[in-house]
Amino acid sequence: xxxxxxxxxxxxxxxxxxxxxxxxxxxxxxxxxxxxxxxxxxxxxxxxxxxxxxxxxxxxxxxxxxxxxxxxxxxxxxxxxxxxxxxxxxxxxxxxxxxxxxxxxxxxxxxxxxxxxxxxxxxxxxxxxxxxxxxxxxxxxxxxxxxxxxxxxxxxxxxxxxxxxxxxxxxxxxxxxxxxxxxxxxxxxxxxxxxxxxxxxxxxxxxxxxxx
DNA sequence: CACCAGGAATGTA
DNA sequence: TACATTCATGGT
Numbered sequence: 707x708x709x710x711x712x713x714x715x716x717x718x719x720x721x722x723x724x725x726x727x728x729x730x731x732x733x734x735x736x737x738x739x740x741x742x743x744x745x746x747x748x749x750x751x752x753x754x755x756x757x758x759x760x761x762x763x764x765x766x767x768x769x770x771x772x773x774x775x776x777x778x779x780x781x782x783x784x785x786x787x788x789x790x791x792x793x794x795x796x797x798x799x800x801x802x803x804x805x806x807x808x809x810x811x812x813x814x815x816x817x818x819x820x821x822x823x824x825x826x827x828x829x830x831x832x833x834x835x836x837x838x839x840x841x842x843x844x845x846x847x848x849x850x851x852x853x854x855x856x857x858x859x860x861x862x863x864x865x866x867x868x869x870x871x872x873x874x875x876x877x878x879x880x881x882x883x884x885x886x887x888x889x890x891x892x893x894x895x896x897x898x899x900x901x902x903x904x905x906x907x908x909x910x911x912x913x914x915x916x917x918x
Numbered sequence: 919c920a921c922c923a924g925g926a927a928t929g930t931a
Numbered sequence: 932t933a934c935a936t937t938c939a940t941g942g943t
Contacts, residue, residue, distance in 0.1 A: 746925040752941060753924085787940040791926080827926045847924050864932085891924060 711857055713875040717882070720889035724896075727888035730837035737766055738838035739803065742830050743796045744786040755785035768804040771796065795825025813841045828865045836887070842880045844872040845887045849894040 732738045740760065744753045759782040760766050765774060774782075780793045802823060808816065813835065820831035828846075835841040846868045854860060860871050876882060 742924090745923085747923060747938090748925085748940080749923040749942070751923090755941085785940060787923090788925090788938050789940080791938060795926090825926065829925065833924080845924090849924065887924090895924095 711859060713859065713872055713886075716857070716859070717876075717886050717889070720893055721885065724889055724892050727885060727892055729884060729888035729891075730833070732837075734766065735838040736768060736803070739799060739834050740766065740771075740796065742833040742838075743792055743799060743825070744783060746788065746792070746830060748787050752786045756783040759783070759785070768800045771800045772804065791825060795823070798823050799826060808839060813843065816841070817843065828869075832869075836880065836884055840880045840884075842873075842878045842883055844869050844876075844883050846872075847887070847891070849891050850887070853890055853894060 730738045730741065732741055737757070741753055741757060744756050757766075763770075763782060765771055765779070765782065771779065776793055776797070779796070780789045783789050783792055783796070786792065799820075802819070806819075811819070816839070817831055817835055820826050820834060821828060832843045832845045835843040836845055846865050851868070854868065860868070862868055862871055872883075872886075876886075
């Protein structure tokens with residue numbers, strides 16, 4: 707008989723092991739949005755440099771972003787990479803939040819509108835929905851996929867399938883989703899540090915390590 | 919020097 | 932659906 711690890715059991719284990727997380731590391735909802743775009747396939751360290759540049763120039767509001775020229779903006783976000791694409795994505799996204807009453811928009815409609823924006827995919831949209839606007843939407847990222855595979859929580863693969871898997875297994879709770887995702891990231895980042903000589907192998911498919 | 923990071927768009931089979 | 936490629940900087 708095979709023992710199945712349920713999503714909620716996993717959450718409880720992670721929470722008891724790592725304790726409360728503080729996510730998303732941002733002071734305002736707009737800063738969450740900026741970070742969500744800049745962190746696309748990019749190390750968070752590099753995103754911090756870019757956000758620091760924006761802070762120094764006081765560009766962390768929709769108005770200031772829209773005032774900046776494309777060239778200036780690209781220069782500021784340069785450390786986060788893909789600056790050509792990210793600059794235009796950030797500008798489109800900023801236009802959207804500037805021109806719409808986001809708080810009054812139903813979650814499903816908002817998600818659809820966000821994904822319609824070029825450069826905003828499901829993960830970026832869901833990160834914004836969850837961490838900037840506190841909507842109960844489960845975020846699936848590269849860490850989550852690896853952990854699912856490692857623990858064999860499910861054999862589903864596509865983004866929406868995995869999202870459905872979590873959302874249908876868990877109560878619809880923004881704080882739970884926010885904390886869960888943060889814990890998954892923390893776990894994936896820290897697990898290799900405990901293994902001597904581990905060359906960040908958890909990030910690879912043949913890593914023998916799993917939850918204790 | 920090679921490899922990869924809190925993705926998305928585009929193209930191919 | 933399932934992969935492959937491109938975008939780009941900075942850390943290891």
